[in-house]
Every structure is written in structure tokens, then in C-alpha cells.
Amino acid sequence: MENAKTVTVVGAGYVGLSTAVALALLGHEVRVLDTNAARVEGLKRGEPPFYEPGLAESLAQAAPRLRYTTDPAEAYDGSEVAIVAVGTPPTPAGHADLRYLYQALETLAQHRVGLVVVKSTVPVGTNQDAKRILGPGVAVASNPEFLRQGQALSDTLYPDRILVGAEEEWVFGVLERLYQPLVEQSFEELPWLPRPKALREAVARGYRVPLVRTGLESAELAKYAANAFLATRISFINEIANVAEAVGADIEEVVRAIGLDPRIGPHFLKAGLGYGGSCFPKDTRALAYLAKRGGYDFKLLRAVIEVNQAQRYRLVEKAEAVLGRLTGQTVVLLGLAFKPGTDDLRDAPSLEIAEELLARGARVRATDPKALELAKQILDPRVETFADPLEALEGADAVLLVTEWPEYRALDWAEVKRRLRRPVVLDGRNALDPRAMEALGYVYQGIGRGRKLSELAL
Numbered sequence: 001m002e003n004a005k006t007v008t009v010v011g012a013g014y015v016g017l018s019t020a021v022a023l024a025l026l027g028h029e030v031r032v033l034d035t036n037a038a039r040v041e042g043l044k045r046g047e048p049p050f051y052e053p054g055l056a057e058s059l060a061q062a063a064p065r066l067r068y069t070t071d072p073a074e075a076y077d078g079s080e081v082a083i084v085a086v087g088t089p090p091t092p093a094g095h096a097d098l099r100y101l102y103q104a105l106e107t108l109a110q111h112r113v114g115l116v117v118v119k120s121t122v123p124v125g126t127n128q129d130a131k132r133i134l135g136p137g138v139a140v141a142s143n144p145e146f147l148r149q150g151q152a153l154s155d156t157l158y159p160d161r162i163l164v165g166a167e168e169e170w171v172f173g174v175l176e177r178l179y180q181p182l183v184e185q186s187f188e189e190l191p192w193l194p195r196p197k198a199l200r201e202a203v204a205r206g207y208r209v210p211l212v213r214t215g216l217e218s219a220e221l222a223k224y225a226a227n228a229f230l231a232t233r234i235s236f237i238n239e240i241a242n243v244a245e246a247v248g249a250d251i252e253e254v255v256r257a258i259g260l261d262p263r264i265g266p267h268f269l270k271a272g273l274g275y276g277g278s279c280f281p282k283d284t285r286a287l288a289y290l291a292k293r294g295g296y297d298f299k300l301l302r303a304v305i306e307v308n309q310a311q312r313y314r315l316v317e318k319a320e321a322v323l324g325r326l327t328g329q330t331v332v333l334l335g336l337a338f339k340p341g342t343d344d345l346r347d348a349p350s351l352e353i354a355e356e357l358l359a360r361g362a363r364v365r366a367t368d369p370k371a372l373e374l375a376k377q378i379l380d381p382r383v384e385t386f387a388d389p390l391e392a393l394e395g396a397d398a399v400l401l402v403t404e405w406p407e408y409r410a411l412d413w414a415e416v417k418r419r420l421r422r423p424v425v426l427d428g429r430n431a432l433d434p435r436a437m438e439a440l441g442y443v444y445q446g447i448g449r450g451r452k453l454s455e456l457a458l
């Protein structure tokens with residue numbers, strides 16, 4: 001490739017690995033630096049450290065241009081660009097813990113890499129701090145990502161936009177050249193991650209993926225604003241769903257009706273148990289904190305967070321309303337991961353739901369197609385785990401559908417009913433069809449759809 005560069009990616013998590021694989025597939029030489037030796041050794045053997053669709057195949061394909069190491073000297077020697085993608089987990093107070101970022105920057109300051117790109121989600125002002133740490137002669141760019149877990153690679157390879165915050169013209173130039181094959185979508189298509197049809201057709205008509213140039217602070221804030229806005233949509237639609245439940249409307253019908261307004265759009269209006277995962281919960285709290293520290297009370301965002309928290313417990317309250325006291329009753333959680341397509345349990349609603357059920361005296365069983373092994377290490381040992389959902393459902397009093405894995409939609413619900421002691425299904429993700437469930441004889445309610453709670457009787 002004409003503009004091929006030697007790039008070091010710091011951090012082999014979802015963001016770092018997706019970035020590293022993508023850059024290698026675009027034709028760059030990539031070194032991946034991580035402090036976790038076991039993770040690096042695994043990657044050298046071609047083993048992805050977590051489940052992500054298409055990652056194993058892509059790592060194999062990109063292997064000739066990917067190197068892994070725990071040694072900063074090896075990672076940075078001769079490298080032109082360093083992309084920092086380490087975690088910024090929340091502290092108990094709600095702000096972003098920048099310890100891993102600062103460690104990475106301090107190590108970088110001892111090496112000679114001319115351009116440091118911060119990809120980690122960081123509070124506004126962090127890139128200016130990075131400049132101070134790195135000293136004169138090193139340029140800094142902010143380059144947040146917008147990838148979703150479970151779609152990390154396709155979001156990286158087929159982005160809606162690429163965001164670059166910088167202060168020097170040449171820095172924009174370097175990153176434009178680095179990402180040129182992404183902008184032009186000129187890299188070879190992967191059979192296991194095909195280019196979306198609409199994108200392929202648009203590119204044929206001359207479309208280029210927009211690369212948005214901003215200042216450092218705007219890029220930092222844009223990342224938080226994007227996540228906070230999406231979180232706001234989710235809390236908003238969950239509130240409408242709760243109203244729908246109270247008045248006997250159907251949230252899916254309401255969303256169909258409003259989503260056709262191009263000013264609203266249909267995306268991120270799926271009512272459910274609220275948002276979880278490693279991004280929205282952390283980033284909404286971090287932005288609220290950032291605002292507060294700046295002397296501004298971000299009331300709307302505080303409400304978004306509060307609504308999201310309450311939404312998780314509604315399912316437990318509903319279970320109690322239908323079953324009566326939960327003491328001694330067997331409740332099955334279908335799904336534990338914070339969303340389908342991942343084994344990630346960070347801030348997953350399932351964890352708090354399980355705790356709350358236990359606190360109310362229920363016997364809790366749980367199953368998940370991907371997250372079970374991890375869950376066993378985190379969940380209260382009183383939660384019984386099952387690999388086979390049908391086994392978990394044997395003799396149970398209620399089913400709570402927590403993660404909308406396609407496997408659960410595809411269950412033979414007539415067969416499930418024969419196994420249950422009581423045919424109660426509370427669908428936290430609107431994964432099932434209320435009419436079909438009622439026709440099978442279930443006492444069923446979704447989030448904002450199905451019968452009113454007062455009409456559900458065993």
C-alpha cells in the first residue's frame with residue numbers, strides 16, 4: 001500500500017484489537033502493545049481474548065502485518081503513530097479512571113513516536129494533558145471510536161464517520177492518509193464480514209466515509225454527546241413504554257408510528273430493561289460528572305441515568321405482582337450478557353436483577369449461550385447456572401427474558417410450557433410475540449406491550 005505506516009496500538013481490548021486488525025487489513029504494519037502477558041501470548045497463538053464475531057478469522061487474515069508484545073521498546077521502535085486504546089473504567093465517584101491512559105502516556109514519553117492518537121473515551125481536557133505529558137515535538141490527536149460490541153469489527157471497517165480532533169494541519173494529513181482506505185472503502189472485502197450492500201452501492205456512486213475534523217475538546221465532547229444522546233433515546237422510549245403499559249398501548253406500534261418521522265428515525269428506540277455494557281452507563285455518569293465539575297447541573301442526563309436504573313427493577317416488581325411473594329419460587333433468567341452477540345457482563349441488567357430476586361427470596365436459575373462461564377465467577381453462588389435453557393426451565397414458576405438472544409426466540413415455546421410449573425413469561429426485551437404467547441396459554445407481558453399488569457392473572 002502506498003501510504004502504509006508502522007503503527008502501535010496500545011491496549012488489546014475491544015477497541016484496540018478492532019483498530020489493530022482493521023489497520024492491518026488496510027495494509028499498515030501494526031504492533032499491539034498490552035501489559036497483560038497472558039493476553040499477548042494468546043494473541044500470538046491466534047486466540048482472541050474475548051468473543052467478537054469475525055475476530056478470530058480477521059486476526060488470522062491480518063496476521064502477517066500484526067505483531068503482539070508486552071515490551072514498549074519493541075512496540076515503539078520505528079513506529080510513526082501510536083494509537084492509545086486502553087480502558088477508562090468508572091471510579092466509584094462516577095468519573096473516568098485515567099490511570100491506564102496516563103501510564104501509557106508516560107511510557108510513550110520515553111520513546112520517540114511523533115504522533116500520539118487518543119482513542120480511549122476520555123473527559124474533555126485529557127488530550128491537552130496528554131500534550132503536556134508528552135512534551136514538545138510530539139503531536140496529539142483525539143480520535144474517538146463509535147463501535148458497538150458484537151459488531152466491533154464491522155463498525156470499525158464500515159464506519160458512518162471518522163472523527164479526528166487535532167490542532168495541527170499535518171496531523172489531520174497523517175490521519176487522513178492512515179484511514180484513506182476506510183474513507184474510500186477500497187480495502188478488500190472479508191467473506192465473513194461483507195461490506196453492507198447500501199455502503200457498497202453508495203461507494204460505487206462516489207460516496208466517501210466522512211472524516212470530520214474538529215478541535216481536541218470538540219472531539220472529546222462529541223464522543224460523550226453521542227453516547228449520552230443514544231442513552232437518552234433509550235430512557236425516553238422506556239418511559240413511553242411504561243406509560244404504554246399503564247394505558248394499554250403497544251410500544252412497538254408507537255415506535256413504528258414515530259420512527260417514520262425522519263427527524264426522529266427508528267433507531268435506538270427499542271424499549272427493554274435499559275442500557276448496560278461498558279460504555280453507556282460509564283459515559284453517561286462521566287459526562288454528568290464532567291458537567292458538574294464545570295459548574296453545570298445536567299438535569300436531563302441525571303434523569304436518563306435514574307430512569308435506566310429503575311427500569312432494571314421493573315421486571316422483578318412485575319414478577320412479584322404476578323406470582324405474589326417470590327419466596328421459594330423458581331425464576332429463570334434467559335440471558336445474562338448485557339446484549340446478544342457478546343459474552344460481556346459489565347453493567348449487565350441481569351446481575352442486578354438476579355441479586356434483587358435473591359433478596360426477595362426467589363430461587364434463581366440462569367442460562368446464556370456465551371456468558372455462562374464468566375457469569376459463574378461473578379454471580380452469587382446461589383444462582384444455579386444451566387447451559388441448556390430447557391433444563392433451566394424445568395419446573396420453574398416464571399421466565400424472565402433478559403437478553404434477546406435469537407436462541408430464545410427460536411425456543412419451542414409449546415414444549416417450554418409443558419416443562420414449566422407455571423406459564424409466566426415476562427419479556428424484558430420484547431423478543432416474543434404477545435399474541436402467539438397468549439395463544440399458547442402463557443401469562444405474558446413485554447415492556448410496554450401485552451396485557452396490562454392488572455389483567456395478568458394466574
Ligand code: UGA
Binds near residue numbers: 145271274278280338
Ligand atoms: C455503544 C455505542 O452504540 C457505540 O456507538 C459506542 O462506540 C460504544 O458504546 C462505546 O462507547 O464504546 P455498545 O455499548 O457496544 O456500544 O452497545 P449498544 O449496542 O449501543 O447497546 C448498549 C445498550 O443499550 C445495550 O444494553 C442495549 O441492550 C441497549 N439498547 C440499545 C436498548 O435498550 N435499546 C436500544 O434501542 C438500543
